[in-house]
Amino acid sequence: MTTHFVRQTLIDARSAPVAALPIATRWRRAMFPTPPMGALSLLLLAVFAVLGWRFLEWAVVHAHWLGDSSEACPGDAGACWAFVAARWKPWLVGNYPSDQLWRPWTCFAAFALFWIWVVRRSHAASLQRVLLGFILLPVGFFLVLIGGGPLPVVAATRWGGLLLTLVVTLTTFATALPLGLCLALGRRSRLAVARWLCGAFVEGMRAVPLLAVLFIAATLVPLFLPRGLSVDLFPRAVVAFALFNAAMAAEVFRGGLQAVGRGQIEAGTTVGLSDFATLRLIVLPQAVTAVVPALVNIMIAVIKETTLLSVIGVNDLLGAVEIGAKSPDWIGESNILTSGYVFLAVAYLMVCYGLSRYSRRLETQR
């Protein structure tokens, strides 16, 4: 008797694939491809149903929509949207003087228009105008918001909420990017001192948490300034923020610069371009274009990091919510604070998710 290791008879032919499967079959294949996966799907479905219903109950069915103090939101069965609605002003602009509110509104509108233009413009257009806009916009914001001349001066301590978050994000972006580019170039410099200084700065910043840098800016920096010279907490925090993110941007730019082949630089030198001209005309356009999606990711990180300002006592969006929940009118159930957190989470989620989609679009368009 012989043992066969090879099949003696043919397997039946598989039926020809159907071009368009009926919806029920497609649905079944998507949801229940294999028994364990199907069980997992069912479990997930059950969890979603329960959690979704509980959230809906909390956020809509039992929610309190109107009122101007914590008495409007008894118990913790439903969200307290009245808290969100009643405190819109400190959330959007902080303590900005009420009769000067047109100034922040102008800034918000200018930013919205600018952003619409950035997203809608064709990707073939040059990057320069976008980058220029990102530098000019914060400068304009500072001029309009602080005032001077015909406009009454408003101290930065009165800014807050979304306005402050937006200003810090844009200022950080406008200062950290050029500085990061300089640091990245410095690390590739022929000069040993520049290489060493830039490398030490970038690696030092990357080894330390942002919160520690902010703590140093808040508590230590005044000790290093000359006597008589005092700088407000807000500018110190913004500078710390910008320096920290410059180190992050430097790493991104370094990657971009490395992506430009050595042959490009040599070709530039061969046709007689000076070092600077090679950099400006050959290297930078390629390097910067390559890292644009990564720069958008840095912007997302900056937006999320602005929440840390509330820890050192700068009144950003998160700080405004926390101060709001501690104000005499709204002190009470933790549910009120939770409503603020959920609202903020949704707001940050929409902005950051939108930006990450935009970054991905840039990546695939290239």
Added chain:
Amino acid sequence: MSRAVFMERLPGYIGQTVMLVVVGWLVWRAVSNFQANARTLGLSAGFGFLHAQAGFEIAQSLIPFTPASPYLDAIVAATLNTLLVVVLAGVLSTLIGLCAAFGRLAPGGLVRGASSAYVEVFRNIPLLLQILFWYASVLVLLPPVGDSIQIGPALLNNRGFFLPGLQIDPTLALNRPHVEGFDVSGGIVILPELMALTLGLTIYNSTFLAEIFRAGILSVPRGQIEAAATVGLSGARAAFLIVLPQALRVALPAAGGQYQTLAKASSLAAAIGYPDIMQIVGGTVASQTSQALEAMALVVLLYAAINLSIALIVGLANRRLLAREGRQA
């Protein structure tokens, strides 16, 4: 060096000298300002305070610590607390990240959708907001000690999660936590601060790790999976034996960077009062001794050391992984 070469390099030499002079001048100005300010404010300098009595309590300490212990012990305890939360969150976020990464590549539409939604939602909400949410919105809902939730031998209430601990003295026994008046005695306690911090860090980092692992898994050539199917390995065995080892090799350097980010992000403990390096050294010690410079220097050094150790460990693991594959690092 010929004269021509020297003339060509001269601007560089001048530039470097100017750079050094400017940086040196800034440092010198800062130091002299600091000395002048410290004199007017009557601050003392140096690390002598490390051996002085700390005089404060630490809510959670892995080493014996009392208010009579020196500041040095407080710093060690705080460092251990940071390491504890980093290791906890690191392990948990790796597991969840792997699940989410495989989930996003799974054939089932619902599983894939749920994994994608998880990643996209939690990576786009600021970490601080998530930690505060778990701490101030979710964990405050836990019942008081009297109405503790009993999970097996463990107790869960607004004072923390009380696990049974092993007791060696006088006899080896299981030390079960039990309610005593308004407090719980016995067992090991996991503070609400630690729970909130671990939850926030774990969830936030797992989303980034999931993306890193997903990129690693996608980098494994399709032929490898088909070859696994050909030799008869089932889906799960192919995933663990064929795909994962190769995916890890690609993902490990990026994952190492993410673990460093996690260690730095653990400093957000200061926002909810978990006694870590930032809270104890940068907060309590700095304000009690009013030696903010020394305290912040310690904070910076400790975080840099933790970051460096993570880089070293990941580097070693990477080299071993490559060596096992028969390749040179």
